[in-house]
Amino acid sequence: VWTTLRQRISTVSIALLAIAVTVLVWLAAQSQPDGKLHVWFLDVGQGHAVLIETPNGAQILVDGGPNPTRLRSAIGDALPFWDRSLDLMIVTQPRSSAISALPALLDHYSIELALHNGHASDSEDYRALVAAWQKHAIGTEEVFAGYSIETNDGVTLEILHPQAIPTPDDDSDRVAMVLRVVYGDTTFLLTPTLDEHAEEAMLNAGWYAGSTVLELPAYGKDDMNSSDFLTTINPQVGVVGVAAGNRSGLPDSNTIERLHTLTGQTLYRTDQHGTIEMVTDGHTLWVYTEH
Numbered sequence: 001v002w003t004t005l006r007q008r009i010s011t012v013s014i015a016l017l018a019i020a021v022t023v024l025v026w027l028a029a030q031s032q033p034d035g036k037l038h039v040w041f042l043d044v045g046q047g048h049a050v051l052i053e054t055p056n057g058a059q060i061l062v063d064g065g066p067n068p069t070r071l072r073s074a075i076g077d078a079l080p081f082w083d084r085s086l087d088l089m090i091v092t093q094p095r096s097s098a099i100s101a102l103p104a105l106l107d108h109y110s111i112e113l114a115l116h117n118g119h120a121s122d123s124e125d126y127r128a129l130v131a132a133w134q135k136h137a138i139g140t141e142e143v144f145a146g147y148s149i150e151t152n153d154g155v156t157l158e159i160l161h162p163q164a165i166p167t168p169d170d171d172s173d174r175v176a177m178v179l180r181v182v183y184g185d186t187t188f189l190l191t192p193t194l195d196e197h198a199e200e201a202m203l204n205a206g207w208y209a210g211s212t213v214l215e216l217p218a219y220g221k222d223d224m225n226s227s228d229f230l231t232t233i234n235p236q237v238g239v240v241g242v243a244a245g246n247r248s249g250l251p252d253s254n255t256i257e258r259l260h261t262l263t264g265q266t267l268y269r270t271d272q273h274g275t276i277e278m279v280t281d282g283h284t285l286w287v288y289t290e291h
Helices: 002-030 068-078 124-135 196-204 227-233 253-263
Strands: 037-041 050-053 059-062 085-091 110-116 139-142 148-150 155-161 178-183 186-190 213-215 237-240 267-269 276-280 285-289
Touching: 037 068, 037 178, 050 068, 155 196, 196 227, 227 253, 237 276, 253 267
Parallel strands: 059 085, 085 110, 110 139, 186 213, 213 237, 237 267
Antiparallel strands: 037 050, 037 276, 050 059, 148 155, 155 178, 178 186, 276 285
16 A cells, blocks of 8 residues: 555656756746836835846846835746846946845846946945945946947846046936947937936937837926926837835826927826836837736
8 A cells, every 4th residue: 555655646746847847948938038128217215226237148237226025026027037147237327216125136136247326325225235245245336428339139237327537526316327329220328317407418418319118217306307308208108116105295296298399208107007018120119017
């Protein structure tokens, strides 16, 4: 009886193992790069976090938001569960809403290089991030307008702001990094908490900033997102990352109306749509929402 029972258990175990292997192989096949650019505007609450995967599978994280748990969950939903490496981290500014979640993430994901605008801060969050870079031996590089990265699969990352390496006395919102992602005819303008002076400085510098997708600066505040700025960018799609029920009431209704009036476009919002994934082959743009 025991011999028969052990044989049955062994048979069941082998069958379950075969099913598990089949499922893992299927998941691996489904998670392979598909030759398209993927950009996720991650739902991390009132903060800034964007994940990029290039057509051949290079992965880039732009900021991380304020909450370590929400950031790991959002990345885990976007990438395969066994994938624990990112090729590049970009930090746009030393604000808590951009960097608080990053030190904890580095205990779980390996990252080769971090780019930042060189704006140091004496905040606890910034010190923790620098310590994490050092702990994990991550190389860092300061970048500003004119710097660009070209991947081997046709994606270009252009830095449009700040115009020079900031000084410690500079206001973070005035020297925050603005990143333009280009793939074929499709472009994304990624803007963190940026003030109106920075918007004006970037436009006056003469960098071409027109983009298919515009991430609204400063979570859609009314005193940013000027008519000149929106008209110059002339987006086909607007997106903003905000927390549900945020007390500041962002994005501002005037900004939403201005975007719609000037460009005819509606707005995707993480508070209403969850994480927003945008996919492009360089010509067509597909938008997928979490809910």
